[in-house]
Amino acid sequence: MVKQFSEATERMIEKLKEVKDPEIDTVSIVDLGMIQSIRVVEKSVSIELLPTFLGCPALPIIKKNIEQTLLHLDDVRSVEVLFVHSPPWTSDRISKAGREGLKKFGIAPPPRYFQDDGSWQVDCPFCQSTYVTLENLFGPTACRSILYCKSCKNPFEAMKPVSTI
Amino acid sequence: MSEHMTTNQRAALIELLLQLGDDDFIYAFRGAEWLGLAPHIEEDVASASISQNSMGHAVMFYELAEELGLPEANELAHARPAAERRNSILLERVNGEGSYMGTPTYDWAYAVVRNLMYTIAKKVKMESLRTSSYEPLNDVAIKVLMELHYHLMHWKAWFIELFNATDEARLKMESAVGAVMADFGDMLEYGEKEEEIVAAKLIHSSKTVKERFLMELEAILSKVNQDMSLFTYSLKQNGRNGEHTADLNQALATLAEVYQVDPAANW
Numbered sequence: 072m073v074k075q076f077s078e079a080t081e082r083m084i085e086k087l088k089e090v091k092d093p094e095i096d097t098v099s100i101v102d103l104g105m106i107q108s109i110r111v112v113e114k115s116v117s118i119e120l121l122p123t124f125l126g127c128p129a130l131p132i133i134k135k136n137i138e139q140t141l142l143h144l145d146d147v148r149s150v151e152v153l154f155v156h157s158p159p160w161t162s163d164r165i166s167k168a169g170r171e172g173l174k175k176f177g178i179a180p181p182p183r184y185f186q187d188d189g190s191w192q193v194d195c196p197f198c199q200s201t202y203v204t205l206e207n208l209f210g211p212t213a214c215r216s217i218l219y220c221k222s223c224k225n226p227f228e229a230m231k232p233v234s235t236i
Numbered sequence: 237m238s239e240h241m242t243t244n245q246r247a248a249l250i251e252l253l254l255q256l257g258d259d260d261f262i263y264a265f266r267g268a269e270w271l272g273l274a275p276h277i278e279e280d281v282a283s284a285s286i287s288q289n290s291m292g293h294a295v296m297f298y299e300l301a302e303e304l305g306l307p308e309a310n311e312l313a314h315a316r317p318a319a320e321r322r323n324s325i326l327l328e329r330v331n332g333e334g335s336y337m338g339t340p341t342y343d344w345a346y347a348v349v350r351n352l353m354y355t356i357a358k359k360v361k362m363e364s365l366r367t368s369s370y371e372p373l374n375d376v377a378i379k380v381l382m383e384l385h386y387h388l389m390h391w392k393a394w395f396i397e398l399f400n401a402t403d404e405a406r407l408k409m410e411s412a413v414g415a416v417m418a419d420f421g422d423m424l425e426y427g428e429k430e431e432e433i434v435a436a437k438l439i440h441s442s443k444t445v446k447e448r449f450l451m452e453l454e455a456i457l458s459k460v461n462q463d464m465s466l467f468t469y470s471l472k473q474n475g476r477n478g479e480h481t482a483d484l485n486q487a488l489a490t491l492a493e494v495y496q497v498d499p500a501a502n503w
Contacts, residue, residue: 125379126292156296157375159382189385208386209282213289217281233382 079111083118083141090140093132094212098172100133104164107155114148116141121160124213124233130154162232178215179229193229195220203227241436248432249370250301251322252439254312255426255476256361257297258323261313262484263354264291265491266327269336275344282390286351289383296376303372314495318484322427325475326350326419328484345405345412348398352391352456353416357423359384360448361439369437392456399460413466420469424449427476 087106088099100106100120107119118137122130138150162181165173170180179193186192194201200222207217208231215228241249267287274280298309306312321328329350332342362384365377398405424446426433434441440448453467473479494501 124289124292124383125296126288126290128288156372156379159375159379161382189389207278207282208390209285211281213285213292213383217278231386235378235382 080109082144083109083111083116086140086144087137090133090136093129093136095173095176095178097175098169100137102166102169102172104166104169105133105160107158114146115151116147116149117151117153119153119155121156121158121164122154123160127213129212159235161234162230163234165230173230177227179218179227181230181232183232185232185234191232193218195223195225196227196229197225198223244432245436246304248429248436249438250304250306251429252426252433253297253301253304255322257294257301257312258321259327259354259358260290260294260297262321262323262487263327264288264294265487266329266331267351269331269340270342270347271336273336273340273342283347283351286387286390289387293380293383296380300372300376310495311499314492315499318480318488319478321478321480321484321488322476323484324354324419324423325473325479325481325484326416326423327354328475328480328487329419330483330486343412345398345408346415348391348394349409349412349416351387352395353420353453354423355384355388355391356452356456357445357449359388360424360445360452363448364440364445365438368439373438395456396459399462410466417467417469419473421471422474422476425471425474425476427474 084101084106088101090100092098092100092103103123105120105123107121109119110117120133120137134152134154137152141147141150163183165180173180174196177196179196182191182193184191192201193203195203195218198220200220202221203218204221205216206219206226210217210228214230216231217226218229219226264287267283267290270280271284271287272280274283294313295309298306298312301312302309307315327350331347332340334340334342359381362377362381365373366381368374368377395409399409400406424442426439426442430442433439439445450464454464457463457467473481
């Protein structure tokens with residue numbers, strides 16, 4: 072019984088990799104580390120999701136996409152998606168595949184470390200140069216900042232690091 | 237503590253949640269009115285993003301209230317008259333003369349000072365909520381603080397740059413400080429239910445949060461060559477008790493216009 076349960080969960084996770092961030096189609100919600108738990112009871116699936124940024128307008132879209140995607144599976148009759156705040160989502164939950172997907176989209180993955188003064192550094196996602204400047208802490212979406220690479224002269228975005236520290 | 241709450245504790249918790257939600261809600265609204273009017277395009281992106289985050293925070297506090305049996309978040313945000321709102325009066329004040337529909341003459345110095353003062357106050361409260369007896373608030377506070385880190389960095393940068401720019405800029409900033417501090421009296425108050433709120437260990441007393449606020453503020457003032465003399469304040473009108481200004485009515489009429497026509501409208 073226990074084994075069946077985990078197999079079903081695995082299958083759901085595999086399927087959920089098809090659900091992308093609506094604004095970054097190279098990264099799935101699984102790779103973003105948004106999934107906190109999955110419960111499968113017979114034909115009902117219940118998922119707990121961690122919102123990345125609280126005011127993010129993509130959240131209801133993600134919820135709808137999860138429901139539609141899982142309902143495509145023959146053995147799923149109902150899907151429930153709940154947003155939970157515990158534990159708080161942090162940018163270190165993004166997987167290696169997620170970090171690669173961000174770069175493919177032209178977004179530098181969130182840096183893993185903060186400097187002592189709370190600032191941080193990323194490399195250019197195009198030419199890997201470290202010779203970059205921060206143009207705006209805030210960007211086109213809540214989770215991104217705008218930077219400029221002085222080596223390859225491209226503007227680019229970086230995913231903001233968020234940490235509980 | 238949610239399962240073992242007495243009626244009084246529950247009422248105190250709801251009171252606090254509405255104060256927090258109402259503060260962020262009206263703050264986000266006034267911030268959003270700046271859209272397209274900020275000093276330059278990068279600032280437009282930044283302050284719009286901050287308003288969006290803050291609206292997200294308001295929704296979360298309203299949803300926590302909803303879980304305790306209050307009407308749904310959308311109704312809490314749109315349908316309550318001014319006398320039922322608990323926000324600080326500082327946050328409801330108009331951005332300046334005129335309206336974004338006509339010829340606005342908004343005051344950027346006022347916006348920077350108000351936003352910084354609110355962000356410091358909010359930070360102090362969120363840090364206190366990390367140890368709140370109501371556990372759902374602990375996680376929410378951590379989440380808010382992560383985002384607030386960037387808001388604080390942003391408004392601090394503007395505040396310090398403008399204060400240290402030209403003589404004219406300094407004068408404008410000093411005048412903005414006067415206008416902001418005149419309305420700051422209720423910001424760190426909890427109103428009539430303070431005793432119950434503090435007794436239930438939901439958040440630290442207003443005395444404690446005021447001390448922490450001053451410590452945070454002093455550290456910033458040392459960078460702009462100012463002492464605390466300009467930053468004193470006293471309580472005259474208490475938004476926590478529903479005592480508001482006409483500016484709040486104006487804001488509610490605008491932001492709830494669609495809701496009043498059709499409460500079920502899909503955006």
